[in-house]
Amino acid sequence: MSNSKDRETVISIRGLNKSFGSLTVLKGVDVDVFKGENLAVLGKSGGGKSVLIKIISGLLKPDSGIVNVLGSQVDKISNRELQELRQKIGFSFQSSALYDSMTVRENLAFPLSRNKRELSKAEINKAIEEVLNDVGLPQTINQMPSELSGGQRKRIGIARTLIMKPEIMLYDEPTAGLDPITCIEINNLILQVQQEYNTSSIIITHDLTCAKNTSNRVAVLMEGQFLTTGTFEEVFSSKDERIKTFYDYNFIQEHETI
């Protein structure tokens, strides 16, 4: 944290508010993501974590506040600028959101062939094979999404965003609903992506093992605001009841032996 002041920010959010009708989801969110770091966002379900990254990627509009991503304010820029910005952002959906009617190959080619029209068929195929190797699933290239396991779908979803060589990755609950071994594989993949693709990431999760292993910093979203931000140890040495509950539930074994 000490040297974080002089590091370059890639995402900077100030006073962000968002409500749906009478339901206030985010009220005054302030957060920074620095270049090259992985920031884990913790919070209970329904707390607005997905809404936060949907605002960052321009899928939802903020009611008020400043959302600055890679130097542009996502809700103020033109449609064309937004499309250019989105090419630098990778979004891994909780449900993976693979295109059901397309093979893995077509899924991966979809964003690439439409955004980089100058690429030849051979170059696209090469990029597909490269990215499939990176996520460790070269054998699935001709399979349909319905034939893949949950963990494989997650990886293909991540591969589909990596193929655009993003600068920012947004992971929405990457380990939710997966078995512990697959969780570890996904955590390792997130770390590998950080190193090989030089990405800065937001990892939304309520899995503390995932947060601890993949992130440089942790932020806790509660009641529409970030309670604390810091390293995993800093955040969980807090005396706040709500943060303790979170910790106790995830590491209940350790807690009992203490």
Add this chain to the structure above:
Amino acid sequence: MKKDSDTLPEERHLISRKIDAFFIEIYEIFKFVRRFFGEAFSSPFEWKEFINQCYQIGYRSLPLISMTGFIVGIVFTKQSRPSLSTFGASSWLPSLITIAVIRALAPLVTALIAAGKVGSNIGAELGSMKVTEQIDAMEVSATNPFKFLVVTRVLATTFMIPVLTLYSGLVAMMGSFVNIHQNEQTSFAAFIKNAFSTISFLDINSSLVKAICFGFTIGAASCYQGYHAENGTQGVGKAANTAVVVSMFLIFIEEMIIVQFVNAIR
């Protein structure tokens, strides 16, 4: 989240909640159609998906359209024969059938069948893509889901329903010929001569215009329902269902309006 004792802010409406929602929906549909015309004629065009949809919508509907067209031809001929016979005019059967098929039956039957088959298909497909966030995924990867999904499908129905209408009209006349040939021993040449003696270009053209309108309606209504599906799997069923109901309803309204128009010109 903390539940405060203060009540929810009172919702305010211009007229009533239902009537407001109705007009908001009309406006949304207007925006959707306007967006369609904006994006249909701006490059790039998704040719591959358009051809694929034409195949899905056109070719895949052929068996059903062939069956219904043929049956309509036979049944309508059988039902018309007695009343024509009372005037001793059963030799005019071919021309009566042709007028009925070309002017009314072929466009209407084809559109209704397609509304059921194609409309529910599009509504369910786009609806499930919406609720499983596949459309959002296209959006955030800087691709244009509206162009890829909506423009191609609406153009494909607008293009294929007239083709299917033409085809089903021909099949219905085949059915009619089979029945007339059996009963009146009319030759094929005589059937054709009589059949086309009273039909005009206005009839054929107005039917094609009708079919184009029906095709556009089926595509736009079904895509609109699917693209705006909500509430998980339940919403997918609702989108498919509403797509069919709305398409069929609009088809009848358009039929009525176009008939008035054509009769005014005739």
